[in-house]
Amino acid sequence: MAGDDQNGTPEALVIDAPLYHxxxxxxxxxxxIEGVGLIAFAGDRAVKIYRGTNVEQSTTRYSMDPTEVVAALNEMDQHGWQLGAIFHSHPRSEAAPSPTDLRHAYYPNALMVIISLLTDPPVVRAFRVDGEVREVPVRVLPEEGTAETA
Ligand SMILES: [Zn+2]
Structure with a gap:
């Protein structure tokens, strides 16, 4: 992914309500256990969620099954989508990147989306992590008018 600046990093997580849920x-x-998954983007909005398996089976760390990652990236490639975001949960902590999260942020072109399950509804925050960490907006689009052809 290094040097792949063409798509840039999304400036926001723009996602339809059904995908968000x-x-x-x-x-x-x-x-x-911490949950993990990928979000494909078409242009500047989310189009598909890939549910991952946390192979660490840990309450404080995550690592998505590499086979699932490869399959998802291949499908995105076939559709002309980009890996727009990688999401994971913090079952018992706030929705802020941990030192471990920052050390393992291998995809600078993808947003780091963190879901805190401390509250109901959960808190979802998105960050750009490319040398520096910067929070970006999360915009959940209402369910009506979610036709794929915008
Ligand atoms: Zn984390």
Whole structure:
């Protein structure tokens, strides 16, 4: 991914409500293990959620099954999508990147999305992590008018 600046890093997580809820359901379903997954973007908005398996099976760390990552990236490639974001949950802590998260941020062109399950509804925050850490907006689009052809 290094040097792949053409797509840039998204300036926001723009996501339809059904995809947003799918992401939250996934991380809730695996709690108290940290949940993980990928978000494909078409242009500047999310189009698909890939539910990952946390091979660490840890409540404080995550690592998505590499086979799932490769399959997802291949499918994104076929559709002309980009890896816009990588999400994971913090079952028992706030939605801020941990030192471990920052050390393992290998995809600077993808947003780091963190879902804190401390509260209900969960808190979802998105960050650009490319040398520096900067929070970007999360915009959940209402369910109506979510046709794929904008
Ligand atoms: Zn984390």
């Amino acid at each position: 799918e992401m939250i359901e996934h991380v809730r379903s695996v709690a108290p």
